[in-house]
Every structure is written in C-alpha cells, then in structure tokens.
Amino acid sequence: MNWLDEIRWTPEGLIPVVAQQTGSGRVVMFAWMNRESLALTVQDGYAVYWSRSRNRLWRKGEESGHRQKVISIQLDCDEDVILLEIEQEGGIACHTGRESCFYRQLIDGQWQAVEPVLKHPDEIYK
Amino acid sequence: MNWLDEIRWTPEGLIPVVAQQTGSGRVVMFAWMNRESLALTVQDGYAVYWSRSRNRLWRKGEESGHRQKVISIQLDCDEDVILLEIEQEGGIACHTGRESCFYRQLIDGQWQAVEPVLKHPDEIYK
Numbered sequence: 001m002n003w004l005d006e007i008r009w010t011p012e013g014l015i016p017v018v019a020q021q022t023g024s025g026r027v028v029m030f031a032w033m034n035r036e037s038l039a040l041t042v043q044d045g046y047a048v049y050w051s052r053s054r055n056r057l058w059r060k061g062e063e064s065g066h067r068q069k070v071i072s073i074q075l076d077c078d079e080d081v082i083l084l085e086i087e088q089e090g091g092i093a094c095h096t097g098r099e100s101c102f103y104r105q106l107i108d109g110q111w112q113a114v115e116p117v118l119k120h121p122d123e124i125y126k
Numbered sequence: 127m128n129w130l131d132e133i134r135w136t137p138e139g140l141i142p143v144v145a146q147q148t149g150s151g152r153v154v155m156f157a158w159m160n161r162e163s164l165a166l167t168v169q170d171g172y173a174v175y176w177s178r179s180r181n182r183l184w185r186k187g188e189e190s191g192h193r194q195k196v197i198s199i200q201l202d203c204d205e206d207v208i209l210l211e212i213e214q215e216g217g218i219a220c221h222t223g224r225e226s227c228f229y230r231q232l233i234d235g236q237w238q239a240v241e242p243v244l245k246h247p248d249e250i251y252k
Binding site: 003 | 142144146150151156199200201202207220221222228229235237
C-alpha cells in the first residue's frame with residue numbers, strides 16, 4: 001500500500017502538521033497539508049503546506065525565503081497528525097519575524113509575548 | 127478581556143493542542159481542547175482534553191495514570207493552536223505504551239516504528 005494511503009485525511013483531505021526545529025526541538029509552526037503538498041514535501045525535501053486561507057499550495061518560504069528543509073517525517077498512532085522535523089532557514093518560522101509562531105505564553109492570566117522579533121516583517125516581505 | 131476569549135476556537139468550539147515533554151522537547155501527543163477543558167487544565171495544573179471520539183472531557187491519565195503536569199501554555203500567532211509544555215508522568219504518552227504517539231517515521235517510502243514499547247497496553251489499561 002502506498003504510504004499516502006495509510007494516512008487518515010480529514011473529510012476535506014487534509015492532515016495537521018507540527019513543524020519542529022531539529023536540534024533545539026523548538027516547535028515553530030502548525031499548518032496543514034493535503035495529499036499533493038505532502039507528496040511534494042517528500043519529493044522536494046522542503047516543506048510544502050496547503051494554505052486553507054488562500055486555498056492553494058504554499059511552499060513555505062516562497063515569499064520570505066524562510067524555507068524549511070525536511071529532516072524527518074513522523075506519523076502519530078492514529079495516522080492523522082504529522083510531525084515534521086525541519087531545519088528552519090533564516091531561523092525564522094513566524095510571519096511576525098520570530099523564531100516560532102508560539103511566542104506567547106499564559107502568565108498570570110494573560111498571553112504575554114516571550115520571544116523577540118528577530119527581523120521586522122517589513123524587512124522579510126518586501 | 128479574558129484570556130480564553132482571545133482564542134480563535136473552531137466552529138465546534140475546539141482548539142488543537144500539541145503536547146511537548148519539558149526538557150527533552152519530544153513532541154508526545156496531539157489532541158483537542160474546548161473552553162472548559164482548557165480552563166480546567168489551568169485550574170488543575172494537569173492536561174484535560176476534549177475527546178472528540180467520546181464526546182466528553184478527557185482527563186489525560188484518568189485510566190492509564192499517565193497524567194501530564196503542565197509546565198507552560200503557549201499560543202501561536204493566529205491564536206488558534208496551543209503548545210503545552212508538560213511533564214509526562216510515567217514517561218508514556220501513547221496508548222500503545224510508547225513515550226510519544228509519533229513513533230513512526232517515513233523511511234524508504236514506508237512508515238516504520240522507530241520507538242520501543244515501554245509498557246504493554248494490557249499492563250497499562252487493566
């Protein structure tokens with residue numbers, strides 16, 4: 001059986017993907033893939049997601065240059081979530097210019113930004 | 127504004143949650159929470175999820191004893207994914223008896239189990 005057929009896709013044909021920086025283990029992003037984007041990810045060796053908001057393939061870094069080189073691809077016990085071990089080019093995964101999209105932490109009942117902006121978005125998306 | 131109101135819940139009132147082991151950074155699980163379960167997670171200091179299959183609150187470890195002590199709670203840039211830093215009791219998050227649910231890796235076009243079973247499920251769920 002094809003490895004793509006072993007995945008339990010959502011009714012919309014998607015699977016959630018957690019991107020984790022190799023080495024540090026920092027979880028940097030959460031996104032979705034469809035069958036085509038996952039196949040392209042394996043083929044290219046760089047993360048290709050499915051943008052639900054734009055309804056099209058999204059080659060991560062296509063605008064920012066912050067591509068994600070794939071180190072390994074892991075599947076969970078229910079075959080419905082993927083964990084992507086990546087090498088984040090530029091060290092920035094988030095569109096806000098931070099290393100990780102998970103830059104806010106719940107402290108004293110408030111979401112507080114605890115990660116610095118490494119590069120201003122205006123510098124990233126020219 | 128209440129911190130729970132800042133979250134962008136799905137139409138079903140849920141948010142995806144990535145659970146990550148503190149220290150090692152191993153991503154051990156992916157699950158969902160609703161408003162009540164997230165509030166209980168903060169209140170109790172242990173992860174409480176919303177089981178979509180059983181349609182009820184799921185206090186992680188209620189059967190297995192493998193509770194997840196909450197270290198920190200992080201929110202992503204779109205306010206629609208949570209990253210939970212946890213201390214996994216028993217060192218086993220997966221119902222298969224492994225440390226992590228992400229125990230399969232894509233190798234040579236096949237999903238191959240690369241993590242050992244630490245405890246047989248029959249021993250966990252008596």
